[in-house]
Amino acid sequence: MEKMNKAFEKVKIMVGMEVEDEEQQAAALDDNNGNFAFMDDFNRNCTLSTKQRLYGFAICFAAGLTFTLLSMLVFLKPIKFAITFTLGNLLSLGSTAFLIGPKKQVTMMLDPVRIYATAIYIASMIIALFCALYIHNKLLTLLAIILEFGALVWYSLSYIPFARSMVSKIMVSCFDTEF
Numbered sequence: 001m002e003k004m005n006k007a008f009e010k011v012k013i014m015v016g017m018e019v020e021d022e023e024q025q026a027a028a029l030d031d032n033n034g035n036f037a038f039m040d041d042f043n044r045n046c047t048l049s050t051k052q053r054l055y056g057f058a059i060c061f062a063a064g065l066t067f068t069l070l071s072m073l074v075f076l077k078p079i080k081f082a083i084t085f086t087l088g089n090l091l092s093l094g095s096t097a098f099l100i101g102p103k104k105q106v107t108m109m110l111d112p113v114r115i116y117a118t119a120i121y122i123a124s125m126i127i128a129l130f131c132a133l134y135i136h137n138k139l140l141t142l143l144a145i146i147l148e149f150g151a152l153v154w155y156s157l158s159y160i161p162f163a164r165s166m167v168s169k170i171m172v173s174c175f176d177t178e179f
Contacts, residue, residue, distance in 0.1 A: 009050075048098070056098035064091030078141040082132035085145060086125050089152060114158035121155040124148040 048056065067088030074080040097105040109118040128144035131137060157163040 053098045057095050060091050060095035060098060064088045064093075064095060067091060078138045078145065079132045079136060082128045082141045082145050082148075086128050086132075086148065089125060089148070114155065117151070117155040117158045121148075121151040124151040 065088065067084050069088075071081050071084035071088060074084065100108070108114075124144065124147045128141065128148045131141040131144045135141070154164065157167060
């Protein structure tokens with residue numbers, strides 16, 4: 001059992017989680033009274049072991065990847081594609097909350113560096129679902145999917161240092177019309 005605990009501690013370190021005792025975690029929760037009260041309560045009620053977190057991540061990510069890949073089968077039907085693609089994105093996004101916790105996930109998403117990317121990404125998912133489920137217009141749904149995919153790429157690049165500025169410079173140099 002001790003080998004298993006050490007292995008889980010190594011996995012925690014690999015995914016960026018802090019390794020600390022349960023007593024330290026309880027003390028840290030008591031120190032943060034007032035700030036993010038709702039998220040603190042939510043985190044307290046959603047405490048999972050490392051094994052449960054990894055299982056949750058794996059299941060959620062696999063389901064998200066499956067939906068995203070299945071969406072390719074219905075690519076020519078934009079409404080069905082939008083629903084499965086967006087559901088896959090939501091599941092994949094939610095899977096990371098299992099690794100780092102919902103409070104840290106929300107905090108990282110609302111970080112000033114990526115707040116606009118997060119807002120555009122979430123809004124594009126809502127627009128894609130709205131166009132697919134309520135408007136039933138294939139052209140608008142297709143445009144919403146393109147917007148969602150672009151927002152997904154831009155949001156993902158926000159987690160890689162200097163990636164967005166590098167992609168921006170490449171795009172400007174590719175589409176520069178001066179010779």
